[in-house]
Amino acid sequence: MTHEPLDESRPGTTPAARADDVTTASSPAPESSPAGLPDAATPDAAAPARHGIDDPALTGSIETVDANKHTLAENVMGVVTGVFLASFGLFLLKASGAVSGGTAGLALLTSYATGWTFGVLFVLVNVPFFALAVWKKGWPFTLRTILTVVMLSAFSYLHPLMFDVEGVDPIYGTLAGNLLVGVGLLILFRHGASLGGINILALVLQERAGLRAGYVQMGFDVLIVLTSLTVVSPWIVLLSALGAVVLNLVLAMNHKAGRYVGHT
Structure with missing residues (x-):
């Protein structure tokens, strides 16, 4: 039996080349992915990350926002x-014969001087500020504020019918009254409403200029309380000034932009 000499000039006829051929032939071919689908074992690193609605990070943030509303x-x-x-x-x-700040205090002061009822004066004093509310805060906030102003005016007629008050100690009445007004305003602010007037201006300045609503309110309240010197005694004015500080400290310490996560 004769063997033909190897022609090393032809590629693939050397022993090493033939060994490679045998290895290649014996190795199973890799399974191909179904037509039109990418190979799952080799993710495309160049493909952009998908941020759809099923993205856990985005889903979590959306749920958090909805939960806070x-x-x-x-x-x-x-x-x-x-x-x-x-x-x-x-x-x-x-x-107790005291006054307060804001449009409510201005309405009280005017009622002492003119004898008009507080409820009517409170609505009238707030009318010019509704235009500012529409311009800076929008109609939803403005409508809620109009509703609160009308409701407070109605309550001002209801309370005297429910309580027969002969007299209230001026110190207690001034401090307790301003504390209740401060807590009431805080609740209204956190539900997207206010009592109108200076409250609207204070909220706008806090959002636009970063000024604390309580401190802005305090500045205007001091002016209103000082004006009451023309109507009430200096002792009542002093108590009213102290009460205005209490009211606005409640707001300044509890209402800061970005601190409260709930929203309307």
Whole structure:
């Protein structure tokens, strides 16, 4: 039996080349992915990350935002509670002959000077500020504020019918009244409403200029309380000034932009 000499000039005829051929032939071919589908074992690093609605990171943030949003029932309850507390605080202030800041204090001061009822004056004093609310805060906030102003005016007629107050100690009435007004305003702020007037201006300055709403309110309240020297005694003015500080400290220490996560 004769063997033909190897022709090493032809590729693949050397022993090493033939060994490679045998190895290649014996190795199983890799399974191909179904047509139109990428190979799962080799992810495309160049493909952009998918951020759809099923992305856990985005889903978690969306759920958090929704969880922090006040429901309609919460807003209604919050507004009614805030208005009731603020109106009862003003009832104590009026029963003790004191004044307060903001448009409520201005309405009280005007009622002492003219004899007009507080409820009517409170609505009239707030009318010019509604235009500012529409311009800077939008219609939803403005409508809620109009509702709170009307509700507080109505409560101002209700409380005297429910309570027969002969007299209230001026110190207690001034401090307790302003404390209740402060807590009521805080609740209203957190549910996207206010008592109008200076409250609207204070909220706008806090959002636009970063000024604390409580400190802005305090500055205007000092001016209103000092003006009351023309109507009430210096002792009552001093108590009213102290009460205004209490009211605005409640706001300054508890209402800071970005601190409260709930929203309307």
